[in-house]
Amino acid sequence: MKKCVYLNSAATSFPKPERVLQRVISFIQKPPFHQARAGLEDETVNIVSDCRKELAVLFNVPEPDRLIFTSGATESLNLAFRGLPLAGKHIITTVVExxxxxxxxxxxxxxxLIELDTVACDTNGLVPPESIENAIKPDTFAIVVNHCSNVTGMINDIGAIGQLTKQKNITFIVDASQSAGVYPIDVEQMNIDILVFTGHKSLFGLQGIGGAYIREGINLKPLKIGGTGVRSDYLFQPETVPMFFEAGTLNLPGIVSLNEGVRYIREKGMTNIRKRKEEIVLRLMESLSQYEEVLLYPEKSHRTSLFSFNVAGMEAADIGYMLENNFGIITRSGLHCAPLIHKYIGTFTEGSLRVSPSSFTTDKEIKYFISAIDQIVKKVESK
Ligand SMILES: Cc1ncc(COP(=O)(O)O)c(C=O)c1O
Known part of the structure; x- marks a missing residue:
C-alpha cells in the first residue's frame, strides 16, 4: 500500500482503532449464525444488543431498542422522510444540510408533497436558532438540522432548537453524521425525536453501517418490510421495535465494527478524542492564517473537528490534486455534497478544500501538511 497522510476522516475515518479491525476479522472467520434466525443463542445476538446498549449510553437513549440499524445516515434520513406523515405539511431545514x-x-x-423552508446560515456556516424560530408556521410538522457542518465543522445549537420544537410540538430530526463520537449528544436533554447517525466516520465503524434513534410515540412507518427471523408465521411486519424497522439480514460485520468503535470511544474518552482533533485543527488553521492568500472557513481559527480553506488564485480541486499527487496527502475538494452552504460562506461555485484529521493524526503529519501548503502557496506567489 502506498503510504499517505490521510486528512479526509469527515468522509470516512482512517485509520480504525486496531481493536475494531481485530474484532471484525475474528467475527467473519466464524460461521455466520444469523441473529435470532437459527434459534441459536450465540454471540451474534449479544453483539447486536450490546451495540444498541453502547449507542444508548453514547446518546443517552432511555431504551436501547429505540435504536435501529440502517446502512447509514442516508437510509435513516430516507426512513424518516418517507415514514413520517409529512404530506401537506410545512417542513423546515437549513442551508448547511x-x-x-x-x-x-x-x-x-x-x-x-410538502412545503419546504430552507433557513440561511451565517458566513461561518452556523444557523442562528432565532432564524429557525422565525420560520416556524402553525402547520410546521418537522425541523431537520445538521449538528456539525461537514464543510466548516461549526456546531449548531441543537439544545436551543430542541427547546423550540418541544414547546411547539414539532418533530425534531437531527443529522449527527459528523458529530456522533466527537461532540456530546443527549437525545433527552436536546429533545431530539429522530437522531440520525452513520458508523463509518467518527464512530470508527465500517462503511455501510449506521442507524437512528426514534423516540417512542413518533408515528413512523418502516422503509422496508420483510423477514425478521422471528414470528415467521405472521404475514405482516412485527410491530415491536427494533424489528419493526429492521427487515432483512442486518449488516453484522458492520454492527461488530460499530460496537467496537463505540467501546473504543468510551474507553478512550470522547472528550480526549475531541480535544485532540480540535487541537490539530486549531494548529492547522493558525498556520494557514499566516498566508495572505489563504481564506479559511470558518473565517477565523476555531476549535472545530474539521475545516475548509481556499488559496486565492487557485482552484480547490487543483490544490487537492497537488496535495495528493505531489505530497501523498489526502484531503477533499469541491462542494462536499452540501451545495447550499457555499453561497453563504463565499465558496460557490467551486467549493473548498476540506481538511478533516483524525485523533490518530500525528504531529509529524501536521508539520508535513503545513510544509506542503507552504510550497504550494509560494508557487502561487512566485507566478
Ligand atoms: C452531514 C452529513 N450527513 C449525511 C451524510 C451521509 O452519510 P452516509 O453516506 O454514511 O449515509 C454525510 C456523509 O458525508 C454527512 O457528512
Whole structure:
C-alpha cells in the first residue's frame, strides 16, 4: 500500500482503532449464525444488543431498542422522510444540510408533497436558532438540522432548537453524521425525536453501517418490510421495535465494527478524542492564517473537528490534486455534497478544500501538511 497522510476522516475515518479491525476479522472467520434466525443463542445476538446498549449510553437513549440499524445516515434520513406523515405539511431545514437531507426534501417539495423552508446560515456556516424560530408556521410538522457542518465543522445549537420544537410540538430530526463520537449528544436533554447517525466516520465503524434513534410515540412507518427471523408465521411486519424497522439480514460485520468503535470511544474518552482533533485543527488553521492568500472557513481559527480553506488564485480541486499527487496527502475538494452552504460562506461555485484529521493524526503529519501548503502557496506567489 502506498503510504499517505490521510486528512479526509469527515468522509470516512482512517485509520480504525486496531481493536475494531481485530474484532471484525475474528467475527467473519466464524460461521455466520444469523441473529435470532437459527434459534441459536450465540454471540451474534449479544453483539447486536450490546451495540444498541453502547449507542444508548453514547446518546443517552432511555431504551436501547429505540435504536435501529440502517446502512447509514442516508437510509435513516430516507426512513424518516418517507415514514413520517409529512404530506401537506410545512417542513423546515437549513442551508448547511448534506444532500442526504436536501435531495429527499427538495424532491418531495418538487412533487408537491410538502412545503419546504430552507433557513440561511451565517458566513461561518452556523444557523442562528432565532432564524429557525422565525420560520416556524402553525402547520410546521418537522425541523431537520445538521449538528456539525461537514464543510466548516461549526456546531449548531441543537439544545436551543430542541427547546423550540418541544414547546411547539414539532418533530425534531437531527443529522449527527459528523458529530456522533466527537461532540456530546443527549437525545433527552436536546429533545431530539429522530437522531440520525452513520458508523463509518467518527464512530470508527465500517462503511455501510449506521442507524437512528426514534423516540417512542413518533408515528413512523418502516422503509422496508420483510423477514425478521422471528414470528415467521405472521404475514405482516412485527410491530415491536427494533424489528419493526429492521427487515432483512442486518449488516453484522458492520454492527461488530460499530460496537467496537463505540467501546473504543468510551474507553478512550470522547472528550480526549475531541480535544485532540480540535487541537490539530486549531494548529492547522493558525498556520494557514499566516498566508495572505489563504481564506479559511470558518473565517477565523476555531476549535472545530474539521475545516475548509481556499488559496486565492487557485482552484480547490487543483490544490487537492497537488496535495495528493505531489505530497501523498489526502484531503477533499469541491462542494462536499452540501451545495447550499457555499453561497453563504463565499465558496460557490467551486467549493473548498476540506481538511478533516483524525485523533490518530500525528504531529509529524501536521508539520508535513503545513510544509506542503507552504510550497504550494509560494508557487502561487512566485507566478
Ligand atoms: C452531514 C452529513 N450527513 C449525511 C451524510 C451521509 O452519510 P452516509 O453516506 O454514511 O449515509 C454525510 C456523509 O458525508 C454527512 O457528512
Amino acid at each position: 448534506h444532500n442526504s437531507v436536501l435531495r429527499p426534501l427538495k424532491t418531495m417539495e418538487r412533487d408537491g
